[in-house]
């Protein structure tokens with residue numbers, strides 16, 4: 001038993017994804033069909049600014065991503081998503097929360113020409129700081145929390161390599177392959193859990209859902225999820241109307 005066996009098992013699971021780095025941008029004034037945090041959300045004719053069903057306040061616009069700027073291949077017919085959140089109700093993504101406290105909107109054919117401005121009535125007390133993003137390609141592998149869900153064999157092999165600290169050979173290898181060992185805002189890839197693994201299953205087909213975005217706490221954008229937490233957004237390729245949200249923090 002050696003690490004090359006472990007590597008052979010792990011390598012096919014590598015997902016190419018994109019890491020987003022927000023950078024303050026005071027010029028974000030018009031809605032556009034590209035990736036950014038804060039500012040004016042992309043919207044199309046017929047859209048209105050979403051409000052929270054519980055507190056009635058307008059949601060905060062967090063960010064939007066145009067998938068063609070990233071390595072993530074979205075479900076068919078999805079080109080861009082916008083993400084809104086209610087900081088007053090602070091949903092965690094639990095099953096018993098009323099829907100509408102967070103909102104993800106998918107757009108199939110986003111373009112600057114189709115973009116319209118939607119208006120808030122009230123000022124946003126939690127306004128996201130407008131940021132453009134730097135996009136960098138990255139590789140992702142399941143974290144140790146998620147290994148039994150995505151690659152059980154690797155967990156067994158890693159434990160054979162190091163009985164006392166079974167996670168060590170695996171996490172070392174992941175760091176070698178991906179070149180990273182920290183939380184980040186990622187489009188695609190595997191969730192890096194702050195707490196425990198909780199990849200949801202699609203309520204229609206019961207397959208594991210796929211992470212399309214992990215949104216980290218981002219100083220530059222003024223985003224803090226609880227105590228330096230992370231938001232995870234999942235979709236189902238067979239059922240694009242199924243979207244799940246999960247927030248975890250320390």
Ligand SMILES: [Zn+2]
Pocket residue numbers: 052053054055056057086087088089090101
């Ligand atoms: Zn609310």
Ligand SMILES: [Zn+2]
Pocket residue numbers: 202203204205206207236237238239242
């Ligand atoms: Zn499904």
